[in-house]
Amino acid sequence: MRFGILRFPGTWSDVDCHYAVSGVLGQDAEYVWHKDGSLDGFDCVILPGGFSYGDYLRPGAMARFSPVMDALYGFAESGRAVIGICNGFQILCESGLLPGALRANRQLEYRCQWTTLRVERADTLFTAACYAGQCLQVPISHGEGNYYADAGTLDALEREGRVLFRYCDSKGAATAEANPNGSANNIAGIINERGNVLGMMPHPERSCEELLGSADGALIFRSIIEYASPDSASPESASPESASRGKLQTSGRA
């Protein structure tokens, strides 16, 4: 399948995402400059990490006004997969494609470290290659990854099963100690109502090869590749628990 990787000035995970999906996973990938107006021909768009516009004003606050964002709204609307990683997650929140906001880390410091993520459900196009409850080793690297939303929004996210990844300890427990930035409910990643837009602070593109410490992040890209391509089937859930939640629409073009 074909990945479009957005480049804003200040983006730096663009090359890493490109290498992960093309170099490691053998897919087509192309950079999309933020001033471009079209996302035609892509099956999945990645908003990579970095410091778009230097995080000036607020992370993601400037990037949301880039010309490519209009095309992104349409792309998301069409049901195709969008994944925002780190700064990409911040941009998705600023643009309203996802609810909530990313505040400064609880420690008021940058954090680069390995985290363990618990996969909350496996019946989404981002986790279909995982099983519910699976623990993934994926690193974080951010100063503002402390997810926050008002109580009503958090309730809705939980109720609708839209929390996709949670920071947890090695046994899969979402403890305060395992939470690297103070995020609400240990949230590491969420999806939109329709289930085709994912925002996550951790960097799956950094954990696609055992040589670099973990290949768990590749499961997220594999899920997209296997289940979000135009001719793929809907994701089969990998555990009975997640199956009971029903299936999400996986591809607007199917």
Added chain:
Amino acid sequence: MVVGQDVLDEIALTRAEYDLIVERLGREPNGVELGMFGALWSEHCGYKHSRALLGMFRHTRRGPGVGAALSETGAENAGAVDIGDGLAVVFKVESHNHPSAVEPFQGAATGVGGIVRDVLAMGARPVALLNSLRFGPLDGGDGGAAFGGGDGLTSIAAHSPASDGVGGSASIAADDVVGGAASGGGDGPTSVAARGAESGVVGGAASGGDDGAASIVASGAESGGGDGAVVGRNRYLFGGVVRGISWYGNCIGVPDVGGEIYFDPAYSHNPLVNAMCVGVIEKSRLASAAARVPGSVLLLAGAGTGRDGIHGASGLASRTFEEEAELRPTVQVGNPFLEKALIEACLEAVDTGAVLAIQDLGAAGLTSAVIESAARAGRGVCIDLARVVRREGGMSAYEVMLSESQERMLLVALPERVEEVRAVFRRWDVDCEEIGRVIAEPVARIYDGGELVAHLPVLPLSEAPVYRLEGRASAEDLARRGFSLEGLALPECGPGETLLRLLASPNIASRQAVYRQYDYQVQTNTVAGPGGSDAAVLRVKGTGKAIALAVDGNGRHCLLDPFVGGQIAVAEVCRNLSCVGARPLALTDCLNFGNPLRPDIYWQLEECIRGMALASERLDAPVVSGNVSLFNETQGQAVLPTPVVGALGLLEDAAGAVGAGFPGEGLAVVLLGPGPGESGAGDLAGSEYLRVMHRLTAGQPGIDLELEGRVQEVCRAGIAAGLIRSAHDCSDGGLAVALAEGCILGGVGFRWQGDGGGGSRWDAALFGERQSRIVVTVEGGRIGELEGLAADGGVPAGLLGFTGGDDLEIGPEAGGGIGLSVAGLRAVWSGALEAAGG
């Protein structure tokens, strides 16, 4: 016209230098011209006091092939080394000490930005950052959290006729001299009172007093402001520097993969901030900074030029300074977002083939960029300052020429393809304006609109005078070295408590509180980042190879013996590479010293370079780039002589790198190099143990470079053969700390089975810092293979014990031994830096 002394002071030129300028020009320079001379003849740009000595780094690996140096040292902005597969690695370390002392956050941040542009000026993509930092103690004690109180400024007076012929009483003012107590005389009366030191330790050391060997005295000399204020400022500097590096490095997407931090009172007023950047490039695409072709166009790209940083090179980096606040406006302010765009735009512009040369604007800004580019090619330049994009109105020609505004690059482009280059920058929303041309005649013609504001021949500008001074060791230096450690009392607390105190020392404790603030993974090449191995390992995409990187330097060893200390600095950084399995290819160095006009400091500099050059040759790792930072001195207090050495190594198999932690249970732990049985009190020279437990920096460090080379070779061979599973060098804290760190990092215990050794001196056996020792692990069934490998390589290899269980157990031969849980060790080691104010 008579130029006043005040004018010369401002640009740090002497009257004699001014007279030389007049002689070379055949006339008086005007104000702009004098400013240009001041900047280029500054210590920072002109290497006036070090150039004559740097010639000792003459060793180069003979090319071609892997390891060949691809640029002449000093000829380009950074050294380039062939790593095979058509690729080259470009790297350099540089200081930003003075700006960081004045404004730590921006000082450190712009230090990172500056070194990145040096690598960019070679056309290479920056792939890694490292840094080497030095600060004063973060607590009232002496770097050791165990010592509270801390107002006690102890110094040591040696009344030793034997101490290298230094007659009478030489005072060793190594201890806690936070600003000024080094000035000998004041220590006057020798009272035996160690204030602020824990009982039983320092007092015990004085026991040899009767025979005239040593007595410990407390000098009442207190630095202005008091200890609390000094410690508070040290914390401010430390926090600011780390945040500045984090802020800038993280934003530009270059991983910060390694480094080192040391604390010592000698750095209280003069922190050292050395940043290293590493780039990778296809060998055939290496860019030059030489403006060779007359008629080619000079393009100034990046940030607008403002009034920041004027006199940064001459005023800030080239003399000692007492009034920090006055100099604050000379510190530059960074914009990492713009730097990131500048990196991408420059690399894209170089890719077009329309760029003939590229040069960064660093110290001395536009002046140094245009003059050095021209000087490299024997050409001249003609530029118009009116075309320089400015950040503010009303700037004079002088200010534009000397501004050190950050995030600027000079490109030399083919005239017919200028538009192509400018289009690249436009796409990135980065300014790029034509400011002039390269001309055949070797002169610099600087216009401001229609007015010719400077007209100088390039050669005298770019050739600062070189001074060869006479160095002489000070009496204190020699006394410190001659101080006998034989009479030192063993700590009453025993080896277990000693180990815990060392693990809690901010010089040994985990650096996680710092490096977790640095993105060390971006660009997805980091096979081994900070914390888990002796060197960082980065795979090289498209090959199976990896490069290994480390940076190291030990000011205490150099204080005691700069010749030996210089050798150790090189040996240790190469050893770090060997411990991950990498063959050292090349070095870069940053020499941080005090005021070279002092004979003792000049002696340190000269001896240190001599030692480094020798080790560089013996270990076949040529110095391919470097930087010198002198005048690191405040109120007469110089920093420890601190050579910081960065090293590049190569691993043929990226997956074959090993870490420092013990990787499992039941592994044999073997020491490559001299065993604990061969230790003696002399091994304690300059050790962290001596500092923490005896508050002392003394003794004669030593190293055998031939043995060093053999030990490293055996270690690399063992790793390449898959025999050695982990390797960690014995460095700060000696063997016991190396074992403890192996346990902590591996999450497994260790049980000693060897000969405790050391005779009566368990401290030397366990905590001595004898060089050329590496702790390795090997499968129990393969000990013989390793022993055979070591024997063939002429290296002693002794079995120390086996991994397993939950405790670190050593002894009981060694002073009653050590028996501590790994969990307990980890708790002390992992939290100490944070607790100390990190």
